[in-house]
Amino acid sequence: MKNINRKNQLYFDFGRDYEADLDNFFFSSKNSILKSELDEILDGSINQKLFITGNKADGKTFLLNSFLNHNKIKQLQSIYIDVGTLNKNENYLEGLASFDLVCLDNIHKIAENIEIQIFNLINECKATKTNLIFASNGNPNELNYFPDLISRFNEFKRCRINPIDDNDVIECMIFVTQKLNLNFSEELIQFISLRIRRDFYSIKMTLQDFDKFLYSEKKQPTKISAASFLKSYLN
Numbered sequence: 563m564k565n566i567n568r569k570n571q572l573y574f575d576f577g578r579d580y581e582a583d584l585d586n587f588f589f590s591s592k593n594s595i596l597k598s599e600l601d602e603i604l605d606g607s608i609n610q611k612l613f614i615t616g617n618k619a620d621g622k623t624f625l626l627n628s629f630l631n632h633n634k635i636k637q638l639q640s641i642y643i644d645v646g647t648l649n650k651n652e653n654y655l656e657g658l659a660s661f662d663l664v665c666l667d668n669i670h671k672i673a674e675n676i677e678i679q680i681f682n683l684i685n686e687c688k689a690t691k692t693n694l695i696f697a698s699n700g701n702p703n704e705l706n707y708f709p710d711l712i713s714r715f716n717e718f719k720r721c722r723i724n725p726i727d728d729n730d731v732i733e734c735m736i737f738v739t740q741k742l743n744l745n746f747s748e749e750l751i752q753f754i755s756l757r758i759r760r761d762f763y764s765i766k767m768t769l770q771d772f773d774k775f776l777y778s779e780k781k782q783p784t785k786i787s788a789a790s791f792l793k794s795y796l797n
Contacts, residue, residue, distance in 0.1 A: 577644030577667065582628035587621060588737050588762055592724040599721055603663070604634045609691035611684075613669075613715055615701055616723030619763040622697040625723065626665045629695070638662035645680070646671030655679040659686035662693060669698035669715075670705055677707050684714045694718070726760045738766050744773055746783050753785045757792050771795060 589597045596614065603610050616622050623644075630640050639661045646668030648654050656679070658664050664683070672680065687694055698705070702715035726734050735751045738744075746754075746769075758768050772783075772791050781787040 577623075577647060578630070578642045579624070579627040580631060582624050582631055584625075584628040584632050586741055587625055587628055588726075588734050590724065590726060590730045590733065592730070596721040596723065599719060600629060603693055603695075604632060608662075608693060609687075610693045610695075611687075611718040612695045613702065613718035613720050614695065614697045614723065615699065615720065616697075617725055617761070618699060619761040620723045620725055621762045622699075622723060623667055624763075626667055626695060626697055630663070630665060635663065641665070642667065644668050645676055648673065648676050650675035653679060655683045658683055659690045659692050663695070664692055665695045665697075667697045669696050670700050672707075677711050681708075681711045681714060684717075726762060726765070728760070731755045731758075731760055731765070734762065734765055735769065738769050742770060742773065744769060744783075750783055750785060750788060754788055754792070757796065768795070 599610070599612055614622055614625070626642055629635060630642050640663035641658065641661055642665045643654065644667045650673035654676075664687070666680065669680075684694065696715070696718065701720070702712050702718075705712065705715070732751060732755055735755055736748075739746050739751065754768070754772070758764060772788065772795075775781070775791045775795075776783055776787060779787070781790075
């Protein structure tokens with residue numbers, strides 16, 4: 563966690579990951595609208611308000627952090643806060659309307675007093691044209707917050723990180739192996755793809771851990787070694 567000093571006021575970017583890289587996020591063809599909306603902000607659009615939803619482990623937190631780490635965003639005054647970790651007895655969001663970009667993660671986990679703070683922040687940002695990106699497991703109307711806040715959420719452009727399905731998994735695995743410099747054959751990737759969970763985090767961790775297994779056991783990447791690894795890894 564780093565602190566940000568702005569106009570003699572100290573802010574903390576709760577939960578920020580400074581190593582996340584947007585080039586390592588897999589945008590399937592089903593997530594082209596989301597990518598387009600983020601590209602608009604990278605190209606200099608202001609007053610953008612995005613509400614990103616997705617299942618657990620679909621990469622919402624990684625996406626927010628990697629977006630903030632992009633070179634174009636680094637030139638802006640921006641902040642990431644995991645609002646699900648905030649203590650309801652303190653005001654963490656006051657003054658953030660002076661930032662260029664505010665990313666709030668885990669909107670579905672906020673405490674009661676934080677609801678009011680987020681509501682006030684959204685209203686303040688209407689005047690300052692601050693870009694807002696919120697991430698949540700559920701859509702606004704699925705959240706049990708006071709009606710006026712839900713109404714504000716519904717003013718946002720809504721984008722979903724669509725889960726990886728059978729049509730995407732091979733493409734995603736090839737993407738990950740290229741990023742990790744893993745020399746796995748297409749036949750091996752096909753074999754592994756039939757046996758792993760369909761979310762980006764699971765795919766990445768499985769391939770990383772398989773590579774570590776090969777190194778530690780001094781084995782070659784084959785279907786036999788993959789079967790041996792997966793038998794214990796998935797149990």
